[in-house]
Amino acid sequence: MGASYAAVVFNWHLNIDYKEYNIHLKSSSSKYIIPWFKVIFISAITLGIGFPMMIVWIARKYIEDLEARKEEGVIGFMAEFDTNDDGMFILKQLLLSVFSLCIYLPFATKNIMNRMIPKIAYINE
Numbered sequence: 008m009g010a011s012y013a014a015v016v017f018n019w020h021l022n023i024d025y026k027e028y029n030i031h032l033k034s035s036s037s038k039y040i041i042p043w044f045k046v047i048f049i050s051a052i053t054l055g056i057g058f059p060m061m062i063v064w065i066a067r068k069y070i071e072d073l074e075a076r077k078e079e080g081v082i083g084f085m086a087e088f089d090t091n092d093d094g095m096f097i098l099k100q101l102l103l104s105v106f107s108l109c110i111y112l113p114f115a116t117k118n119i120m121n122r123m124i125p126k127i128a129y130i131n132e
Contacts, residue, residue, distance in 0.1 A: 021073060028075040028082075042068060059101065060094030070127055083130040088123065096122060 018039070022031040046061040070086040100115035 021069065025075075028077050030073065030075045032069070032072050033074055034072050038072075039065075039068070056098065059097035060090050063088050063094045063097065064090050066123075075129075080131065085128050085130055087126045087128070093123065093126075 018032055018035070024030070042065050046058070046065055049061050050058040067086040067088045067090075070084050073084045075082040075084075097119055100111075100119055104110075104112040104115045
């Protein structure tokens with residue numbers, strides 16, 4: 008139930024209008040139900056250690072399925088995330104936040120965004 012809910016919510020949040028662009032997912036939310044079940048399953052089996060890696064994996068799937076439509080054409084996106092390296096980085100940042108009683112959480116968020124956002128590029132289709 009949670010996996011299907013997450014898929015629908017992400018699909019809803021990613022269908023927006025920004026300036027002259029209509030940004031949306033090319034696929035329906037039903038395509039993402041199985042990947043969300045995988046995230047939940049892997050996280051449960053690894054006691055949460057696999058969660059950051061699976062989030063990086065599913066974020067790549069969402070970003071590569073995004074497109075921005077404009078009258079002149081379509082812009083696609085690609086993500087150059089490395090599931091293992093970026094996932095381990097996120098895990099380390101989250102563990103630092105937990106051990107510091109969430110005092111480090113704003114810095115962890117900034118570090119994660121500084122690492123992940125430059126790895127997103129757009130492609131003119």
